[in-house]
């Protein structure tokens with residue numbers, strides 16, 4: 001399954017295909033004509049040059065055809081551009097803050113997230129702000145990109161088609177970790193989104209919280225950044241960390257798979273700064289569904 005697309009994907013792609021197709025036809029036609037002329041009118045077959053008189057018909061033709069084609073490219077492109085620059089008035093507004101070197105998102109109800117979660121099929125307007133330098137918000141699979149200029153609000157809008165994820169990059173060089181300034185758009189079912197959107201401003205309200213409390217996670221792990229026996233959950237998700245795996249130090253991304261492995265088999269990959277003393281049977285009492293809920297929880301503790 002490829003990344004999710006937006007209404008704008010087809011608008012941009014059709015212009016691109018049109019321009020490439022026209023260019024290919026001309027490239028091919030001109031190349032063939034050139035070769036034919038070289039062979040046919042070369043000195044060997046045509047030792048005496050001939051004077052060519054003007055041809056009104058020819059001149060009109062080769063002026064008109066490119067003019068029509070260029071205008072078609074312009075209007076085709078302009079239609080797509082207008083679409084991309086015209087967010088519907090009822091679009092959900094999400095504030096985007098770019099800073100060296102990450103993206104964060106704030107919703108109309110004050111909810112904050114590192115991931116841009118949106119419901120499928122709904123128009124979303126992004127209000128782009130920069131906390132420091134020039135960034136650029138780029139969603140390749142949506143074919144949209146916009147500079148994020150400090151001191152002013154820029155905008156983008158999209159309407160995701162289908163469930164799944166789309167990558168977000170910074171497309172304006174903004175410092176040493178520019179290449180890591182990435183995020184993800186997660187397109188969710190309307191109901192799942194509503195549930196996520198409405199809950200959670202208190203972590204204690206998350207369905208996994210009570211489960212984790214019962215299991216004893218919070219004896220060693222905090223959600224507020226303080227350090228007890230083990231690493232804090234705050235800000236853990238989405239970061240890279242160095243772990244020891246089979247006696248070798250490697251770098252891993254803290255994603256759902258890594259966290260699942262760490263919970264089910266704590267000794268398999270131990271972060272370099274920590275001792276391997278998490279109980280092996282920590283997840284013993286969790287059902288598969290609860291484990292996924294715990295992962296949901298760890299994803300939002302920020």
Ligand SMILES: [Cu+2]
Pocket residue numbers: 098099101134135136170171172173174178181
């Ligand atoms: Cu940037």
